[in-house]
Amino acid sequence: MVQLRRTITTNKVFQAITSTNDKVAHFVVFMWESWLFVKMFAEDIVTFRKLQANKYVLGVLICSLCASVTSEFAQSVVSRGQRVFDVKDIICNFWGSLLGVGIAFYQDR
Structure with missing residues (x-):
């Protein structure tokens, strides 16, 4: 685990890509993540125990609101303070995620 962390944070090519296109990377990754999240549900209505929710609403709540904010906090913890909030x-996370959910909605209609 330590070796993996060192490789990712010290790789010059990785640092060059993410330093110049950091916001684009955030946008694209969250768009892809949100699209995958919504597409994993076969039905439009997701049922968990007695709760029912629309898969697109879940995508917006979980990916756009929760994951986009908590990922920023998590990366500062995981990187031990090397990355800042x-x-x-x-x-970029939020708008990429909304676009991903929107694309999934458009494809399903």
């Missing part, structure tokens, strides 16, 4: 990353 960035509001612009959250904005």
Whole structure:
């Protein structure tokens, strides 16, 4: 685990890509993640025990709101403070996630 962390954070190519296109990377990753999240449900209505929810609403709540914010906090913990909290990353995460849910909605209709 330690070796993996060192490889990712010290890889010069990885650092070059993410330093110049950081916001684009956040946008694309969250778009893809949200699209996958919504597409994993076969039915439009998701039932868990007695609760029912629309899969698109779940996508917006879980991916766009929860994951986009908590990922910023998590990366500062995982990187042991090497990465800092960035509001612009959250904005890119949020809009990328909304686009991913929107694309999934468009494809299903």
